Amino acid sequence: MDLNAKISCKNCKHGWGNFKNLTAKELEIVNENRFQANFQAGEIIFKQGSPVSNAVFLINGMAKIYIEGFDKKRMMVGIAKPKALIAGPGTFVDDRHHYSVAALTDVTACFIKMDVLKDFVNTNGKFAEGWLRDISQKALGTFYKFLSHTQKKMHGRLAETLLYLADEVHNSDDFTMLLSRQELGELSGMAKESVVRILKDLAQDNIIEDKCPHIKILNRKKLQMISNMG
Amino acid sequence: MDLNAKISCKNCKHGWGNFKNLTAKELEIVNENRFQANFQAGEIIFKQGSPVSNAVFLINGMAKIYIEGFDKKRMMVGIAKPKALIAGPGTFVDDRHHYSVAALTDVTACFIKMDVLKDFVNTNGKFAEGWLRDISQKALGTFYKFLSHTQKKMHGRLAETLLYLADEVHNSDDFTMLLSRQELGELSGMAKESVVRILKDLAQDNIIEDKCPHIKILNRKKLQMISNMG
DNA sequence: TTTACGTATTGATATATATCAATAAAGAAA
DNA sequence: TTTCTTTATTGATATATATCAATACGTAAA
Numbered sequence: 001m002d003l004n005a006k007i008s009c010k011n012c013k014h015g016w017g018n019f020k021n022l023t024a025k026e027l028e029i030v031n032e033n034r035f036q037a038n039f040q041a042g043e044i045i046f047k048q049g050s051p052v053s054n055a056v057f058l059i060n061g062m063a064k065i066y067i068e069g070f071d072k073k074r075m076m077v078g079i080a081k082p083k084a085l086i087a088g089p090g091t092f093v094d095d096r097h098h099y100s101v102a103a104l105t106d107v108t109a110c111f112i113k114m115d116v117l118k119d120f121v122n123t124n125g126k127f128a129e130g131w132l133r134d135i136s137q138k139a140l141g142t143f144y145k146f147l148s149h150t151q152k153k154m155h156g157r158l159a160e161t162l163l164y165l166a167d168e169v170h171n172s173d174d175f176t177m178l179l180s181r182q183e184l185g186e187l188s189g190m191a192k193e194s195v196v197r198i199l200k201d202l203a204q205d206n207i208i209e210d211k212c213p214h215i216k217i218l219n220r221k222k223l224q225m226i227s228n229m230g
Numbered sequence: 231m232d233l234n235a236k237i238s239c240k241n242c243k244h245g246w247g248n249f250k251n252l253t254a255k256e257l258e259i260v261n262e263n264r265f266q267a268n269f270q271a272g273e274i275i276f277k278q279g280s281p282v283s284n285a286v287f288l289i290n291g292m293a294k295i296y297i298e299g300f301d302k303k304r305m306m307v308g309i310a311k312p313k314a315l316i317a318g319p320g321t322f323v324d325d326r327h328h329y330s331v332a333a334l335t336d337v338t339a340c341f342i343k344m345d346v347l348k349d350f351v352n353t354n355g356k357f358a359e360g361w362l363r364d365i366s367q368k369a370l371g372t373f374y375k376f377l378s379h380t381q382k383k384m385h386g387r388l389a390e391t392l393l394y395l396a397d398e399v400h401n402s403d404d405f406t407m408l409l410s411r412q413e414l415g416e417l418s419g420m421a422k423e424s425v426v427r428i429l430k431d432l433a434q435d436n437i438i439e440d441k442c443p444h445i446k447i448l449n450r451k452k453l454q455m456i457s458n459m460g
Numbered sequence: 461t462t463t464a465c466g467t468a469t470t471g472a473t474a475t476a477t478a479t480c481a482a483t484a485a486a487g488a489a490a
Numbered sequence: 491t492t493t494c495t496t497t498a499t500t501g502a503t504a505t506a507t508a509t510c511a512a513t514a515c516g517t518a519a520a
Contacts, residue, residue: 089369125352139319141367
């Protein structure tokens with residue numbers, strides 16, 4: 001696979017859904033303001049606090065999105081995949097990133113000058129509306145996650161995380177865990193030791209199979225129930 | 231005070247900041263699609279799950295914005311005041327409200343047909359950008375609150391809430407508490423009994439004065455420190 | 461192979477916080 | 491005024507969860 005092959009935004013399969021609202025001419029401008037870069041697993045793609053100069057999209061690979069909170073304690077917001085715009089809510093507020101993004105696998109990322117995209121908001125109403133929808137969708141996701149973190153107990157939160165990984169990230173009930181126990185904890189809002197213990201509980205009840213980097217959901221119905229009940 | 235006096239959107243002092251991006255003609259259309267209604271303290275203005283048919287603004291009074299979560303447990307998101315758009319992130323996603331709003335005081339509210347405002351997104355780029363900024367700002371607020379709820383301890387969260395009430399709601403360090411202890415708990419993410427105990431602690435340390443419905447911040451520096459340290 | 465280092469696991473313990481139960485205070489209604 | 495009802499307060503207790511400490515495991519380097 002030749003990752004350096006000239007891909008144009010016009011025929012890109014990894015592009016943002018909202019790009020369908022752009023005209024051919026506008027897409028051409030996007031393409032002219034596009035940069036590509038490779039990251040190894042573990043490398044930081046952008047850092048909380050730095051200026052939002054580009055919109056970022058993953059062409060392949062996955063990355064974690066996380067906030068560095070009080071006394072360096074981390075909260076993982078989610079996992080980024082291709083096709084989704086990665087650019088924080090700071091874009092229209094203070095031009096600063098409000099979270100960091102780091103590659104979980106080897107990643108090829110596409111950077112598009114933010115000024116160019118922002119300009120289209122003024123000239124292309126459908127694009128503006130698409131962006132409003134995008135931001136709103138993410139805000140809703142954050143809302144729901146907030147609720148779940150403050151109202152569910154640990155078992156419910158971890159069950160929810162496992163379902164998220166299966167459904168949204170790997171599209172399979174049988175996957176290789178990308179995240180360490182520490183990171184699973186940051187994503188589910190608990191200590192790494194708690195992650196270990198709860199995974200053990202779930203395995204003992206035959207709800208999941210955990211052959212360490214491999215996870216298999218054996219009883220989705222029960223897992224769903226644990227997630228719902230909290 | 232005659233609340234039923236004909237107010238036009240053109241000279242309204244309680245309007246959304248983003249209305250400054252509308253032309254006189256557009257404002258006229260807004261004015262034609264405007265409805266006003268009065269609510270008594272305690273009454274529900276709109277309910278989570280119901281369709282987003284109108285943008286809501288308070289002309290006067292205050293309201294609480296809250297989510298009804300798992301087993302009816304409530305989470306208060308914030309307090310709405312005049313000048314701010316009240317319409318959830320569902321507006322551009324599923325046309326449903328994702329939280330409820332209830333009057334805390336007697337309230338006069340202004341309803342503007344959402345379709346009308348959405349149309350302007352397509353024809354007025356500055357207005358679209360303003361709305362993007364508005365939603366982004368709220369998303370950032372939610373993010374920060376999320377972090378604070380998951381990483382701070384109770385004293386820090388309640389201190390933060392008191393500062394929020396002083397700075398954002400009442401613009402004074404000396405105010406009459408609008409919220410019951412139950413509601414303060416819903417806003418700070420803790421049980422009502424914990425609110426009582428922590429308020430007592432703060433009063434004992436001469437950081438606040440609490441003559442029950444009246445709150446006075448006596449030592450803002452210390453309160454700020456408690457809020458920051460968690 | 462051995463060594464070293466990060467990660468995972470397990471058990472013991474500490475702590476924050478919720479829940480329960482009882483009482484007190486404050487308003488509203490009669 | 492007295493009675494009723496809601497809200498606030500206090501104390502006792504239960505529980506979820508984090509933290510600490512020790513050990514085991516797995517993989518990369520030597």
